[in-house]
Amino acid sequence: MAELDKFDYRLLELLQENSRLTGGALAEKVGLSSAACLRRVQRLRETGVIERDVAVVSPKVFGKRMMVIVLLTMERDRPDRYILMRDAFAKMPEVVQCHHVTGAHDFVLRIQVSDMEEYSAFVERVFHEPYIKRYESLAVLGSLK
Amino acid sequence: MAELDKFDYRLLELLQENSRLTGGALAEKVGLSSAACLRRVQRLRETGVIERDVAVVSPKVFGKRMMVIVLLTMERDRPDRYILMRDAFAKMPEVVQCHHVTGAHDFVLRIQVSDMEEYSAFVERVFHEPYIKRYESLAVLGSLK
DNA sequence: CATTCTTTGCGAAAATCTCGCAAGGATTTG
DNA sequence: CAAATCCTTGCGAGATTTTCGCAAAGAATG
Numbered sequence: 001m002a003e004l005d006k007f008d009y010r011l012l013e014l015l016q017e018n019s020r021l022t023g024g025a026l027a028e029k030v031g032l033s034s035a036a037c038l039r040r041v042q043r044l045r046e047t048g049v050i051e052r053d054v055a056v057v058s059p060k061v062f063g064k065r066m067m068v069i070v071l072l073t074m075e076r077d078r079p080d081r082y083i084l085m086r087d088a089f090a091k092m093p094e095v096v097q098c099h100h101v102t103g104a105h106d107f108v109l110r111i112q113v114s115d116m117e118e119y120s121a122f123v124e125r126v127f128h129e130p131y132i133k134r135y136e137s138l139a140v141l142g143s144l145k
Numbered sequence: 146m147a148e149l150d151k152f153d154y155r156l157l158e159l160l161q162e163n164s165r166l167t168g169g170a171l172a173e174k175v176g177l178s179s180a181a182c183l184r185r186v187q188r189l190r191e192t193g194v195i196e197r198d199v200a201v202v203s204p205k206v207f208g209k210r211m212m213v214i215v216l217l218t219m220e221r222d223r224p225d226r227y228i229l230m231r232d233a234f235a236k237m238p239e240v241v242q243c244h245h246v247t248g249a250h251d252f253v254l255r256i257q258v259s260d261m262e263e264y265s266a267f268v269e270r271v272f273h274e275p276y277i278k279r280y281e282s283l284a285v286l287g288s289l290k
Numbered sequence: 291c292a293t294t295c296t297t298t299g300c301g302a303a304a305a306t307c308t309c310g311c312a313a314g315g316a317t318t319t320g
Numbered sequence: 321c322a323a324a325t326c327c328t329t330g331c332g333a334g335a336t337t338t339t340c341g342c343a344a345a346g347a348a349t350g
Contacts, residue, residue: 004206012207015200019164022306033330038307040328049206055160056196061149062157069246069253071216090289097290101214101283108214108253108283138246138253144235145242167337178299183338185297 004049007032011040012049019053064112067140068119072107073133081131082106094122105136149194152177156185157194164198209257212285213264217252218278226276227251239267250281 004012010030014021023034030037044050059065074081082100089098089109097110113119119137127135149157155175159166168179175182189195204210219226227245234243234254242255258264264282272280 019200
């Protein structure tokens with residue numbers, strides 16, 4: 001994609017907040033015509049600047065009321081495990097986010113479950129493996145964004 | 146909101162993946178008419194089951210290529226600081242996520258910046274405060290989801 | 291089994307998006 | 321510096337999508 005100008009940035013900013021804004025609403029806020037806005041947004045999507053559009057569903061409704069952040073440390077002797085782990089995490093519905101990080105830990109996971117029982121079972125199933133050296137669970141009390 | 150049935154769950158599932166599916170496309174996938182699907186989706190939005198719709202913008206294109214996870218520990222003598230901190234974080238564009246957690250740390254932040262220089266400046270500005278006892282920065286090498 | 295409440299599909303009307311076109315700027319080229 | 325080229329704009333028509341009223345089909349209630 002070519003360069004993005006200030007109009008594009010403004011559009012991205014707005015759509016990141018609310019992707020359902022209509023061409024008219026965008027036009028009003030950025031100072032272009034509706035058609036121009038929509039054309040630009042279309043282009044942003046085609047070129048991959050906007051990767052996708054998603055609905056944010058309240059976790060409560062889904063019954064997943066408990067969130068835990070896990071700091072995971074693996075044994076250092078098997079670096080190939082990293083990719084396997086990553087792929088395994090990708091498939092687990094409880095894992096809503098997975099970051100491979102530098103430093104004392106290897107992964108930071110964000111886990112979403114119904115209750116402590118479910119979390120407990122998850123830990124048992126996933127973390128009690130020989131190549132996992134240590135894991136630290138941080139229960140989330142509240143979140144922003 | 147009343148109870149959600151299997152149609153609602155299916156719709157949520159689909160819209161979480163792609164919120165731009167049209168009524169017709171939804172209809173085809175869930176086996177209801179276009180109007181029925183749209184009515185249900187409308188209701189899911191009104192009742193807050195769908196909290197919002199957002200465009201996912203490629204961080205690279207946005208020039209925010211660096212992601213850092215920060216484990217933050219505050220001094221224990223001022224619990225009221227928590228709320229202030231939280232609100233402060235909410236306003237910072239670098240902070241894309243903020244979780245208040247139990248355990249040794251108080252907050253887990255996800256920070257998105259352009260480069261090390263910007264991160265460095267952010268740390269200087271935000272974390273070098275007397276009520277912040279310790280912070281640990283984990284640079285993100287790669288992520289899922 | 292009648293009543294009431296809810297949800298459906300249909301179809302018309304409203305809103306929104308897409309696209310071709312001519313015009314206005316910006317950039318390049320000679 | 322002007323001509324040529326390229327890019328983006330606003331407009332407006334046409335296509336697509338969403339909203340909404342309505343009658344009917346299902347469920348739930350008593």
